[in-house]
Structures are given as structure tokens and as C-alpha cells.
Amino acid sequence: MTNILLVTSSPRGAEGLSTRFATEIAEGLKARLGGALVTRDLSAKPPPHITQAYINGRGVDPEARTVAQAEAVSLAQALVDEVKAADVIVLGSGMINFGPSSQLKAWFDHITWPGVTFSYGEASGPKGMLIGKKVYLVAATGGVYSEGAWAAFDFQAGFLRHLLGFIGLTDVEVVRVEGTSFGPEAAKGAIAATEAQVRAVLDKAA
Numbered sequence: 392m393t394n395i396l397l398v399t400s401s402p403r404g405a406e407g408l409s410t411r412f413a414t415e416i417a418e419g420l421k422a423r424l425g426g427a428l429v430t431r432d433l434s435a436k437p438p439p440h441i442t443q444a445y446i447n448g449r450g451v452d453p454e455a456r457t458v459a460q461a462e463a464v465s466l467a468q469a470l471v472d473e474v475k476a477a478d479v480i481v482l483g484s485g486m487i488n489f490g491p492s493s494q495l496k497a498w499f500d501h502i503t504w505p506g507v508t509f510s511y512g513e514a515s516g517p518k519g520m521l522i523g524k525k526v527y528l529v530a531a532t533g534g535v536y537s538e539g540a541w542a543a544f545d546f547q548a549g550f551l552r553h554l555l556g557f558i559g560l561t562d563v564e565v566v567r568v569e570g571t572s573f574g575p576e577a578a579k580g581a582i583a584a585t586e587a588q589v590r591a592v593l594d595k596a597a
């Protein structure tokens with residue numbers, strides 16, 4: 392049985408291309424592998440920006456937390472528990488001003504938790520604690536970043552790969568939806584290219 396976690400984060404909700412293709416991958420994997428599919432829709436229910444209550448609350452024993460600290464930490468705990476329970480994580484991200492949406496950044500700010508999702512090794516530096524999971528990252532962008540002059544400005548896929556790897560999620564397959572801002576014909580071609588990538592991902596997983 393495979394537990395799949397689908398995390399969507401496009402501010403455009405269900406109309407987002409990252410939402411559409413991440414959902415297709417998650418549902419396709421469930422159909423092929425069986426198991427449970429849990430969805431965390433960060434667009435419908437964005438995590439708040441992290442606060443002092445959250446930062447301080449993480450560092451104290453649960454019984455010593457203030458009400459505000461307990462509330463802030465319990466959301467982070469729920470988000471971490473979802474990731475821990477998953478064997479496969481499908482992450483949808485649409486580029487907003489060269490990076491991921493602030494909804495998705497806030498999710499990472501909650502789940503990147505010292506002593507819980509990563510540890511500081513003595514000499515070896517930080518070590519990710521969420522190991523043995525597969526991640527599919529659907530990265531949607533108006534421009535083209537997989538190659539060419541704009542590749543240096545892809546602060547979405549590279550940044551997300553780094554954040555995922557930092558907490559131990561190193562097995563990441565990126566599916567791109569790119570070049571959709573260059574007119575209807577280009578958008579049609581871009582979407583067809585992503586549809587082919589999604590088919591290949593699902594064929595490989597079956």
C-alpha cells in the first residue's frame with residue numbers, strides 16, 4: 392500500500408497548471424499503485440506566516456507552551472505528520488516572481504523543523520530526517536527555465552529541490568510546464584509536452 396500526499400499551492404487554485412498536472416500524477420499513481428491519497432490544498436487554506444509564537448513554541452516542552460505557541464506548533468505538527476505518513480509526495484508549484492508562491496514557502500517554513508525533520512550533525516552538518524520517500528515536483532512557469540538564457544533565474548525548481556533535500560527528500564523528479572506565456576500556440580505545445588511527461592512518469596511507476 393502506497394500513501395500519497397498531494398500538495399497544491401497555485402494561487403489560481405484548481406485552474407493552476409501545477410495543480411492540474413500534480414493532481415493527474417497523484418491520481419494516476421493511486422490508480423496504479425493503490426493506497427491512500429491525502430490532499431493538502433495550500434491555496435484554499437494557506438498556512439500563516441510563521442511567528443515568534445511558532446519559533447519559540449517549537450523549542451519548549453508541549454506542556455510549557457502558551458496558547459498561541461501551542462496553536463502555532465500544532466499546525467506545523469499536522470503538516471509534518473502528513474509528510475511523514477507519505478511514501479510519495481506530489482508537489483504542485485506555480486512560479487510567482489521567479490520563486491514559489493508564498494503559500495508554498497509558508498508550508499516549508501512550517502515543516503523545516505530542527506530535531507523533527509532535520510538534525511544538526513556534529514561535524515557532518517545538517518542531516519535530513521524525512522528519508523526513503525519519492526517526490527514528484529510539478530513546476531509551472533510562464534517562461535522557459537529548463538535551458539537557455541533564463542535558466543539562471545529559476546529560483547523555483549532549484550530552490551524547492553534544495554529545501555526538499557535539506558529535510559531528507561532527495562529523490563525528486565521534476566515535471567515542468569513551461570513557456571505558457573508566449574501566446575496560445577506556445578501554450579498548447581507546452582501543455583502537450585507536459586502531458587507526455589506525465590504519461591511517462593505514470594508508465595514508469597506502473
Ligand SMILES: Cc1cc2nc3c(=O)[nH]c(=O)nc-3n(C[C@H](O)[C@H](O)[C@H](O)COP(=O)(O)O)c2cc1C
Binds near residue numbers: 410488531532
Ligand atoms: C503574480 C504572478 C507572477 C508571475 N511571475 C512569473 C515569473 O516570475 N516568471 C515566470 O516565468 N512566470 C511567472 N508567472 C506566470 C506563472 O508562473 C504561470 O502562469 C504558471 O502557470 C503559474 O502556475 P499555475 O498555473 O500553477 O498557477 C507569474 C504569474 C502570476 C499570476
